[in-house]
Amino acid sequence: MSKRQDAEKRFRERYAARATEATLIIEREVIGANVGANGYTTVAQADLLAERLQLRPDALLLDIGCGRGWPGLYIAEKTGCRVVLSDVPVAALRAAKRTAGSRNLAGRAVAVRASGTHLPFPADSFDAITHTDAL
């Protein structure tokens, strides 16, 4: 199994795992909130990212390797922008769509199954692009 296939398998398994009381407590302690994160982007860092992206409310953001939608959905909520969430694991994208629905962001968030190395979008489709430890 190549390094890439191994990573995809690991992420698929992790995103398919059910959140438990313990995982939610740990995430709150480490990340600062329950946002479906399993990486290193804290709430404070997501705030910094949103600030540096300087998004207008009508802007379109692409979040590559979005996982369960963190921090793309948070940035959309905070700035009013629209967001395209892209990643490979389907379980992660489903979780992202559920979160978008529960935060009244369904009309401003679209999930697309795509690898960061083969994005199916024409040039100049987005006002801004972000990714968090995905590439």
Add this chain to the structure above:
Amino acid sequence: MAFFTIFVAPGLSEADNRRALSFGPSFVSSRRRDHREMLVAAGFSKVEALDLTHEFRETQQAWLDGRERYARELVAADGQAAFNERQAEGRRQLAGIEAGLLRRALFVCS
């Protein structure tokens, strides 16, 4: 574009570069080129970088400590093998950060 990324520290020897790749998260790769250089080569200008390696270390340590504290619950949910694998991966990354082999930064460019 603004993004966080974990990368192999620049200027390492071949041996340290290989060690860094073995310590890093599975998606970390190295073309042995500075991120700023690569962004400029890709047509971006006004590249800013903010080093967050210290925060990366703190976050990694917090994940490890948190999972250790709730080990019994996590093992019950996911199994001992998955728990051990996750903790071993975290400890490898922490060792890589502390050895100066892995870094994390925010890059902002337009």
